[in-house]
Amino acid sequence: MxxxxxxxxxxxxxxxxxxxxxxxxxxxxxxxxxxxxxxxxxxxxxxxxxxxxxxxxxxxxxxxxxxxxxxxxxxxxxxxxxxxxxxxxxxxxxxxxxxxxxxxxxxxxxxxxxxxxxxxxxxxxxxxxxxxxxxxxxxxxxxxxxxxxxxxxxxxxxxxxxxxxxxxxxxxxxxxxxxxxxxxxxxGIKATDFSHVRKLAAPFMTRKPGGPPLATGVGSNPALALNQKPARRPDPIILLSPSASALLRMSNAKAFLEGGRYTPPDHNATSTMLHISRTIKEIDPSRPMRFILVEGPEQFKPEYWNRVVAVFTTGQAWQFKNYRWSNPADVFKHILGVYLGWRGDEPPESVRAFGHRVLSCSVEKWRDPGQPGAETSRWRDREVVEAIWKGIEGNMRAKGWRKDAAPTSI
Known part of the structure; x- marks a missing residue:
């Protein structure tokens, strides 16, 4: 050429x-x-x-x-x-x-x-x-x-x-x-990584013994520590009831809370943790928030309690044995409670005693899909799910959840 x-x-x-x-x-x-x-x-x-x-x-x-x-x-x-x-x-x-x-x-x-x-x-x-x-x-x-x-x-x-x-x-x-x-x-023609300069400069930028911190640089701001990435907003946590009589367990929580459809729980399931996604428009409309679902706080660190946004309960007191607050009334003073029952059935007396601190919701009773008209009653599941998320969103705003940070205490 x-x-x-x-x-x-x-x-x-x-x-x-x-x-x-x-x-x-x-x-x-x-x-x-x-x-x-x-x-x-x-x-x-x-x-x-x-x-x-x-x-x-x-x-x-x-x-x-x-x-x-x-x-x-x-x-x-x-x-x-x-x-x-x-x-x-x-x-x-x-x-x-x-x-x-x-x-x-x-x-x-x-x-x-x-x-x-x-x-x-x-x-x-x-x-x-x-x-x-x-x-x-x-x-x-x-x-x-x-x-x-x-x-x-x-x-x-x-x-x-x-x-x-x-x-x-x-x-x-x-x-x-x-x-x-x-x-x-x-x-030149290749991107150069200058991150090693930060390590070399660190001894000169730290605070001198007995002296005030430098006005600028790494030593003046702990958030700019060496090789530290910007703080990521922690994932909120939802606690499910471990009771065998609970309508919502680890096996059917994702289909219900994320998909808007109720199915009976599988009592043979062995999962101990679950992730679901939901866009909370009043807090972060640009990206979905990831929620962590667990049935018990046995593996919790103390700071994890500040991230709990809802507790599903059947009203049984033994559920709160290992909680930060062993008294159910104290739990629901700090965290939103949610009771899920069958439509037409009265909530247990223990749940009614909690009053407005526990959100009571009801889903249509489960019917075998093979029966005529069984699917026609499931359209209300989405309505119940939206009511639960509305309560969780209101509780998160009140506790101080933001687009880039979680509350430090609840």
Missing amino acids: APTDDPLLLLRQAIAADGKIIATTSADSSEEAPLSKATHLVFAHPSRIAVPIDAPTRFTSTEGKAVDLRSIYFAWLNRDFAIPEYNAVATKLNDEMAGAAAVHMFAFVERLVLFTFLEGAQEESEFIKPLQGDKDSAAGTGAATTGAALKTAPAASGRSGRGTLDPRLAQIYNGERRMGDRNTALR
Whole structure:
């Protein structure tokens, strides 16, 4: 491939000369088309050349695959976007092409190398293959660029405001060492991890004996301790009743509280912990909260009690034997109680004695699915579940649950 036929060099030369680049639907067309429908990219400098837009280039991705011209040009058009914004517009373009083609989503290092090459600040890279016929990869790109600059004489635009250059002066400038921008100066073509500097600086940033803590740095803020990640909001805990007569056990709690459908518990189940997800809109509408369900606090640490948001009970006092508060009345002063029974049956006297501290809910009695009309009574399960979650959400707000933190005491 001659240097002037190389898509990557053509794009670089057009950018340097501020030449017009048009995406068209045919090689002979001069009417601009959207990238999702274009078949050719037409360069007006140094002369009109139409290149298939899906032509592979010498730029290879981290997976070793050649990146097509459409992806290169699209990345250049969106060079001012951050990675998340760029990925969003790239996904939109892929959706518009509906599988006919797909643009490559460049990683940070790939974009850095591509832009510095197209801007003329870099001549070689492990991502860019040398031109065919070059004797060594180090001089390949520079020689081709020099030759192209000579052919486009007598006018060539300087990258740093040098004005119009004659061919000889362009060749001299091409021999200069390109310093690049701050990204290439600091990182090169590979991202550098400077986390080890924090360890080296730690002895100098800690508090001196007998002196006040430093105003800034690691020593002034315990939350910025070495290698410590930002504090994650702990998962709220729901305690189920371990009683065999309880309608809600570990075997059917997920289907009921997460799926909104009641099924009888499986008394042969041996699970001791369960995770369910629920979006609590008044606390964190952006992401679901994960709840931990257990039947007993035997493995609890003292601080775990601050995360308990509900206790399901059948009214039996022995359930609270190993609780932080052994008296049920004291338990429900701090934590929301929930009683689940059959519709039409009265709650036990012990549950009624707790008053408003325990939320009493009733589900339709279970009927064999094989019986006629058995499924018609289950539509009310969702209504009961929503009432339970409404009570839990209100209790969590009152106790101080926030989007990024749990209460320190209840």
